[in-house]
Structures are given as structure tokens and as C-alpha cells.
Amino acid sequence: MSHQDRDRSHVRSNADCLGLALGWLLGNAEWSSIRFRDDCTWLPVQLTATAILWAWSDEPTLGERLFAARRIAEHLYQPQREFAESSQAFLKLLVRWTALLVAVVQAALRRRMETALAASWRVYGFVVFGVDGSRVDLPRTKSHEAVNAPARNKQGRKLKRSRRKKPRTKAHTKKANTPQMWLTLLWHLGTGLPWAWRSGPTGSSEREHWLQMLSELPASALIAADAGFVGYDCLRSVIDGGRHVLVRVGSHVRLLRKLGWAKESAGTVYLWPDRAAQQRQPPLILRLVVAMGGKYPVYLLTNVSQDRLSDAQVIDVYRRRWGIELYFRHLKQTFQRRKLRSASPDNARVELEWSLVGLWCLGLYAQVELAKQGIEPQQLSMAGVLRAFRRTLRDYLHPVGRRSLVILLRRATRDRYPRKNKASRDYPRKKQPDPPAGPPEIKIATATQVRLARELRTAA
Secondary structure: OOOOOOOHHHOOEHHHHHHHHHHHHOOOOOOOOOOOOOOOOOOHHHHHHHHHHHHHOOOOOHHHHHHHHHHHHHHHHOOOOOOOOOHHHHHHHHHHHHHHHHHHHHHHHHHHHHHHOHHHOOEOOEOEEEEEEEEEEOOOOHHHHHHHOOOEOOOOOEOOOOOOOOOOOHHHHHHHOOOEEEEEEEEEOOOOEEEEEEEEEOOOOHHHHHHHHHHHOOOOOEEEEOHHHOOHHHHHHHHHOOOEEEEEEOOOOEEEEOOOOOOOOOOEEEEOOHHHHHOOOOOEEEEEEEEOOOOOOEEEEEOOOOOOOOHHHHHHHHHHOOHHHHHHHHHHHHOOOOEOOOOOHHHHHHHHHHHHHHHHHHHHHHHHHHHOOOOOHHHEOHHHHHHHHHHHHHOOOOEOOOOOHHHHHHOOEOOOOOOOOOOOOOOOOOOOOOOOOOOOEEEEOOHHHHHHHHHHHHHO
């Protein structure tokens, strides 16, 4: 199906608006690789649309969400056989097919992003992505505690020690043992929409998740990351794959100057740990940029040259990377996914996957509508978009009136009143920030390091 403007004259009810939105979002998806059994009452596109409606619903339980989504799906698709009513059967089918269905939907949404939001596709000539991780709470069931609780040794202690120095109370200990899922997200900086993600138990490595998602990125993409993604092996994998990195560093990183490996300028530094040098692996040639505008200086490393990305542009890209933190807030607070409702690990994974797909669809459809009005993606109000879609879901049989889905989406913009600084307000449960990262350790390369670098370069 083409864009929303086409076939809008045939819209008669709010259900038609929902059908038009789902048709545009899933219109270029390739379903040929997915085939259900002949006795299955669902088609892949019908199951996918119902799963998205299921994620959009604001009903309090998963079963009630399915009842509302199934009712709208039957009205839209009018199947010859009624869809299965059992929530267990629905979730069982999703557990079996979610990986393939989500991959198909991701490919379709990425194509829509690149074509329908072409004005926001690139930032300073690069396709820029942010990467970060966050935790999602789970019910305290035995199955979740067995799979998603913090890993412990034989003495019952957590394998990864916390940096908290104050003694824990009983409430702190209980909260620390809560089962959680770890979510690592790749987020498109130009549009503010997700691109890919990986999930796992609470002790999963966000670096491993990041490396698993590299193949899904466009060629020559620029990835902005926080200090948790610094590492020689990790950054080398990204750079060797033809991508660019922009990462914050702190005092836990040692950099070298005047190694003589390449033509050097004022900001040229090398990341070359002793272990990599002993294994005769080449150093990483990077550029150090220092941002001095905030409370503390921020030290940034990138492999993009000065003529392609100036220091001011590097700082601006990293500043805009903060939007991924806001997207996590949209997912947890606005979309109410801070704690999932599924009692088993498989169902929780399905719930999280379709929640991310559903939120992606909401933002993409609304941004395309706002782009037609000349409104930038940064002005989108995700809360307003969610209210618009959920109102249409509740009144899906009502005729389209003055408050149609399109009209509500055009009004889903951020308030323009000036925000005040809330940093000085004494919140009773305010999270104490971590101490500043500090400057990286920068040393002049020794004669031994220079000689070894010359040997490696000659051999290469």
C-alpha cells in the first residue's frame, strides 16, 4: 500500500484508519519465507497486525489486550474462519514465530524510514546510530528467577559485584535480586526511532549484543556510544567492518601519542593496549575531541577525520545521542513497559519484542504525518501519539469525526513552553549520579613501542 494520503477518501470509521496505518506499515513486508500449517487460522500478516494491536492496547492484562486486538483484527480482515480465542494458543504461536516475523517487520520499517523520512536519514553526511542498554523488570516467578535473576556462585553471592559502598538494607537486597531482562538498543539518531535490538538475562554483555547487531547496520554508519562500549577488540571489530565510531572515554582508558604509525595532527591518539601489542595486533588510529561546555569536560574518541566531521559536529552528535535515554523512558514510562506482565521467560521475550515493534510503528507513522506539515522529528510527543492510537482503538467502530487519527497525530507535538532547570530540586528518591569519568590516561609512546609499531607496519 502506498502512503496514507491514498485511499483516505474511503475511510468511514476509526477501524479504517487503523487498517490504513497497518497497511502502510506492513505494506512492503516480504512474507514469502513464512508459512504456517494448513490448519492454522492465522496468516502471517494477520498474526503480525494482531500482535502490533496487542502491543498498542492499554488493557490491564495480556488476555484483555488480546481480546481487544483480536476483535479489531477480525473486523479489519474478516477471515473465513475465526481466529483462535485462547491467549495460550496465541502466545504459543508467537513464541514459535516471533523471531521470523519481527525480522520481516524490521526490514519493512527500515525501508519506510529511509524513503519516507529521507530528510532526517543522515546527520552531517553520516547515517548515525546510538547504542545503549537498559534493564526491564519481570515478575518474581520461579521460572524468571531461574533464567533472568543475577548469576551467583556457590556461596550465593552475585558474580558481578556492585560498586555501592554503603551497607545494603533488606529492601536493597530484595530489589537487587529482582529478575530482569537486559535490552541493548540500536537507535537511529536522525529520526529518533529504533533500528535493532538484542535482549537477554540481566547479566548479558551489551558489547556482545552490539557486535551481534553490526551486520544489520548500513555500510559506513557512524555509531555513538557511551563509555561502557570502549575496548580494543570491540572498537576494532566495528572499524574493520567499515563503520565509524564515536565513543566517550574516561580514566579507565590509556591512549598513546607520537607512535609514528600514521600522519599525526594535534588530536591524533592511538588505542593500543599491551595485550594487543604483545599479540602483534595493529594500533587503532583515533582522534581525541574534548567538549568543555558542561559541568565536567567530556572526552570523545572517533575514527572520522577532521575534514569529514569537525570537532563541533562531533560534540553535537554525541549530545544528540542522549535521545536514546529518552527513548528508554518512552518505552518504560509512557508505554508502560517498565515491568513486563508475562510469567514465563519465553512469553516475556515475546512481550518485549512486540512492545518494541509497536512503539516503533507508532513513532514512524506519526513522524511521516508530521513531516508533511514541516514539523521536525524532535517535536514529536510520544505520549500524544499513544493517546491518539489508543483512543482510536477504543472507538474503532465509531465513524470518523473531527478527531480522526490523522487530526490527532498532527496535534501530537511537544509543548513549547520554556522548561525550568530542575537540578536543584531535592527529590526524596533522587538517584545519586556516578562520579565523573575523568580524563583518559595519555602517554608518549616509548621507544620500544615505536620500534614495534614500525616493524608491524613494515610487515603489513
